[in-house]
Amino acid sequence: MRHLKKSIVAAAFTLAASLPALAADPIKIGLVLPMTGPFAAYGKQIEHGVKLYLATKGDTFGGRKVELIVKDDAPGTAGDVSKRLAQELVIKDKVDILAGFGLTPSAFAVAPVATEAKKPMVVMNAATSAVTTKSNYLVRTSMTLPQITAPIATWASKNGIKKVFTLVADYGPGHDAEGQFKKTFTAAGGEIVGEVRAPVKNPDFAPFLQKIKDTKPDAVFIFLPPGAETIAFMKGFTERGLTAAGIRLIATGDLPDEDILEAIGDAALGLITSFHYSEAHKSPENKAYTEAYYKAYPKDRPNFMSMGGYDGMHLIAEVLKKTGGNADAEKFVEAAKGMKWTSPRGPISIDPVTRDIVQTIYIRKVERVAGKLQNVEFDQVNEFKDPGKQ
């Protein structure tokens, strides 16, 4: 209650001229997420994170009650659909904030809407580096692809891996990951002994695996879309004796995502990745978060996507607290810049220049913990900025 009074007073004083609505009006947040189709798991996890935040931390931000409007932009890769839904959220539903965005095309297509309508846009997953450059009102709370790729290259070069073979899925994100890995790894003195781009869908990995085996690298860096392809590759890697030949497997951490880790099974054991969130992260914040998650969604596992949604809501909550419930895009972004907090994933902040996330990237290894496959963190890079923008 004291809070509410304070924010009303603040609003009356500072924004009497510019803010026609009362601070007590609900704050409408429009979530654009793929809820059906091939990326339905993304939408589901992000929505879990968002709702979990509201359920555990309260649904009143800066004195205004939160009202969520979820729009399904399936398949998530069609920019025209996402853009139309964002336009409707702004024009018809009169939302104050646009949020969500499972995949890059969706964020790219909506960014001009945020600019034109002057609405803050919180990206909770889409990970291509350039996303934040597309609108001045855009803030990201997930990760960027170069940000999660560079640390594994650095780690490899420092840990006796001299020769690496790269295998990526042949699409935009795969090319980006390949480029970043090569750049960081060769700059650190490593050598790329082979490169392969595999088809995105249903590739037959057997010839690639044989080629890798013949090349005898110290390690293989892979980037594949999480799902069936990853599972097929990992199983083939063990079955064809590459593990036995002493070839190590390194990747970005979206590969052994908690959602599919059990499906990969024991073939994932020993896989080393770099990433910003692991369910096994040891901190009181994460313990409270994962416990609340299992209570609310006993059938699913908390992963990086639900984390992106959860932190996105935290950012919105803190910004509105700071602005006294004012969601004006300029004020929102000003308040968000440089904001720091301890998330369940670890300490994170919003870069005041790029509006992108700065966070600790962990090096983790897949191990079995209490019967469950987990990404156990054993090394870290603190306050790591997106290298894609440097």
Next chain:
Amino acid sequence: MSMPPSSVDSAFSATPLRDASRWHPAEYAFWVLPVLAYFVFGENLSLLSQIAIAALFCLSLDLILGYAGIVSLGHAAFFGVGAYAAGLLAKHGWGDPLLGLAAAAAIAAAAGFVTSFLVLRGSDLTRLMVTLGVAVMLYEGANKATAFTGGVDGLQGVEVKPILGMFSFDLYGKTAYWYSLAVLFVMFWLARRLVHSPFGLSLRGIRQNVGRMPAIGAPVNGRLVAVYTIGAAYAGVAGGLLTQTTQFVSLDVLSFSRSAELLLILVLGGTGRLYGALIGTMVFMTAHHFLSGINPQYWQFWLGAALVLVVLFARDGIMGLLQKLGTRWTKPA
């Protein structure tokens, strides 16, 4: 459109054909609807524009499937070619919308012309596979050429200039709506003249009995190549429109699901009727919009249920059902 008398046997009356080509009062009423919609659903203009664009795309499939009987599971190939043509032009400085549409139509038509020779070989099942194959190859090509197309991230920096230098695209989608609707109407009018022309009648003849057509002097292959090229150009224009009104091209424009959904919409609306394509699109997109709004996770179930009902009780689609009801009403038995 009147039939040239020389092509008609003197004993044969062309009156029913002439009647069919005349505008029915219901058609005038139909075209008033989108104008009314502008005032009634002023907050949904971006959806309405996309319905108009999808309707134009569906119309293009109706020309080749409904009239000429060429089944296609890869019609999105031409939609995508048009979308990328308009997008790449606008990205590199030629942002005039009408120029973009003309280019989209021309390039898609060229793609249609070239691939039509593949489609001519073989019958229905082969055609399904060939059209699907062409679309998949284009999809993979666009996916790989990330430097050129942006790959799965989508084509960035599409800047479209105001239409005729006067009407710029706005957040509310007003310009986009009138623009899409005007293009749809003009293209529909042309298609309508086409299907009622001797050329259009020969297409129907080919669909109904391909063996007899050469006997009455209609060159089957030439006609099929022509209609396939025209259909591709129509799809290209629809793709170009989508690019211009959203100022973005996603790889999804070439996806299999876009081709498959299109076929579904056309079957829902009714093939070989032109209006079937329009009504099918309206019903499908509106249902999609409301159902997914009500229930973001499970809306596809209701859509599936509706389709099963249509297949069970309205074999010729919604348009077929309407026509049946219409004849029963005007001529009581």
